[in-house]
Amino acid sequence: MNPDFIKTICPYCGVGCGLVLKVEDGKVVGTYPDKEHPVSRGTLCIKGWSAHQFVHHADRLKTPLVKRGDTFEKISWDDAIALAVEKLQSTAARYGGDAIGGLSSAKCTNEENYLFQKMIRMAFKTNNVDHCARLCHAPTAVGMGQTTGSGAMTNSISDLAGAECILIIGSNAAESHPIIMGEIYKAADRGAAVVVVDPRKTAVAENAQVHLRINPGTDIPLLCGMMRHIIDEGLHNEKFIHDRMEGFDELKTFLRSWPVERAAKECGIAEEEIRRVAEMYARAKDAAAVYCMGITQHACGTANVHAVCDLAMLCGQIGKTFSGVYPLRGQNNVQGACDMGALPNVYPGYQSVSVPAVKEKFEKAWGRELSAKPGLTVTEMIGSAGKDIRALYIMAENPALSDPDVNHVLESLTKLDFLIVQDIFLTETAKFADLVLPAVCFAEKTGTYTNTERRFQLLRKAVEPPGEAKGDFEIICLLANALGLDFPYKHPGEVMEEIAKLVPEYGGIRFDRLEKAGLQWPCPDLKHEGTRFLHDVQFTRGKGLFIVPAYTPPFETPDGEYPYWLSTGRMFAHYHTGTMTRRSAFLSREMEGAYAEMHPEDAIKAGIREGDRIRITSRRGSIVTAARITKRVARGSVFAPFHFTEARANILTNPVLDPISKIPEFKACAARIEKEPHEKHER
Amino acid sequence: MLEKVKEIARTVLAEKQADGVLGLMKGQWDIIQPHIFESPVEVDALVIEPKWLLAKMAMTVLRSSREGYRLAVVVRGCDERALTELVKRNQIEKERLVTIGIACTAEQAQACICDRPYPQKLDCGDAVAGVDPFSIESVKELLAGDGPARMEKWANILKRCIKCYGCRNSCPICVCVPCKLEDQVWVETGVIPAEVLSYHLIRAFHLSDTCVACGACQEACPVNIPLMALQLSMREMLRETYGYDAGLDPERNSPILYDLCKEPAAGQALPDWVNSLRKDDES
Ligand code: SF4
Ligand code: SF4
């Protein structure tokens, strides 16, 4: 048999690059970049190039498994579905539907997310459905939703290349969204000013014109200082504010309390620098603000997002090409999972569950009574496991590595009456499951993903699943039908048509229209070509709203006992909990094991050398990892990637939540570092 | 022109000159991707745009196909040169390869700064004049200055590298297993940017005498590093010193390995180990 080439979409990050998979004898044997892809245009990052490598890994789950005692036993699909139905129904009967929770997945397709939330909402009359967006861009969804009316990236990735000034706050795009860097460098080569705000000297910072190395968690002071200076100098866009905004007076009054001097002191940046950067941004014809986890993963994450939006709106840098606000979404389909209503407070298309007219609309469409009460978030569901939540159904998520304070997460998982985990590998989370359902990976399914620039893209099935594994789509339908619902879907395209009917913004999305370039929502009808940038003549919410950013410093700060700032994040060769990348030979070769970065001066003081085993301890637990000595981190700081199961950085992180969006503060907590004696080998 | 390519492809298949034709296909929903055409009817869907190098794919296809399988490839000038080099380096058996050569447009030649935008064996289209890359301002600028100045300039450019390995993966001639870039003795793992000397210059030098100026490396670079300028200057040296152009003459081996002992450049003294190559050459 000759090889076949199948175009599809990268399963890793939200850039959504185009891949061409090479298939030989029913196996994916290679990945090539898609020359025609509108975003990646024939390029990929190291993860994209390696996307095929985990697909046929020996560890893939091939049959449903049931936990008997401490071990798993194979069972048939019929038995597995019957068991799931029995447990879920008896739990719901005994404790009520709100005792059931569902974690949907930013790794799964739009259609799967739609069906997942529909099933949970219909079958159990609960809104307890959420997914890992809670841990990354929940503050964006809420914060940008409040200020602009839409929690999505305002412009397109390619717009960055045309900006005159690009402000990058808390995003290490060079490692986390590498393909986007190309557009940023194009702008730089045309003379644009690139300003990076980050406590770490990341690869992005290395290549920037200005790097503001702020103290951890002081984004709001910096942005307030900038805004204050802009207003003082009269550089704000009065016409834009007058015509299109509301709430300016409140913001202006508030900014009186943030003179540049105070901002400078708080964030550890010289006053002149703050002024200079403020002017660079404000004077640019088109200025873009890019941000990521450095903004959102704080206990004041939503307020951080408000501050970024405020700055953009103050200067009228929104609602036109080459400008805008760019929250870079993490997972391949985290945008889509949010869009499809895998959130506890909204149905698909961000339609609120507590608005009676909306609820009625969905009740009518779905033919079941639904709950008006917003459900629990990821962190709340796990926190109340064994109490309010008795049974949990997790589709392709791995909270045992991804959530803060994982020791506590693991303890919670054991308290559940019943845990179903549906995944492609026996993840750290799946090990705690009572029932494991084998699902399929990106190369084995058809459907759509929505990338960070709101682009619906087609995923094409290249190979058959291993063993008896079934697509998440099929599993949800099986389970839903067994639960007494009517899920007659044969093909994801039918689901997309149903979605298009329920969400006006996606009204024009159909599989056969996604062709080679996909479509960027809003796309209201079949003639519509999609939307390159939002808030054109008016904001989605009508007028834009300035919101006074409520600053709270990081909850935990270094002290005598825990003298270091700890932050967590990604590194370029691995992805999130490593379930896929660490099973990819080329990627594990590039980075085999866990490490943490610390500053040379701190290392000398502690007698630690490159590669030494070190123990990092926080109030929640400790991990042993390898020291990487580098000036990338500031003195007194330590950075640990969270990909590695043998040294789970999230054992250390603080589960304190942003009160509005409920995101945990991953980016700042206090820790202690000790050299680990040689002879001792953990794990 | 496209019709002519299709006609040739159909003939190649009908006459069994090859078992398959590797080219681009416009399939369902107008999606364009590489494809192996195995029947003349299928060839209706063949297209020749965009530029999409197929040489490396051809090599892997031939490697994993059954013995005696013959593959025809629709090639532009660069693709043909790459295939020639792969044959010379024993990566492809000549007898199993057929080419259908197409000429590039003037715009394409300009975009690629290609000085030979047509294959030696031209089957379709008219050859247009090439572009002298060294007449291009940006290339001149990249190569200007003395050693230290150039080093500084390039270090700044290469600092953007995100270590995707795309330049290596996409290069049709970059085929060594194991690859030196994966050798931890030379290249530190797990950090970006990749180091200038050990990563970028090893890659560039390893291809100095095989590079066919196809531009695939540069096209695959997500952060727009002008990698071609590095390769072109080395190609130019070989051309000046030895009159050697990789990919043109299927019979002539690289002067770096072979001609060095036969026709050293003027004033060049050869080290003793060069003798060991002689035997190789004669046997
Ligand atoms: S940038 Fe993101 S989508 Fe693109 S190849 Fe890398 S991981 Fe995949
Ligand atoms: S080095 Fe670059 S230009 Fe030269 S053959 Fe390889 S990919 Fe083509």
Ligand code: SF4
């Ligand atoms: S293609 Fe570009 S970014 Fe990728 S490794 Fe090569 S030089 Fe670096």
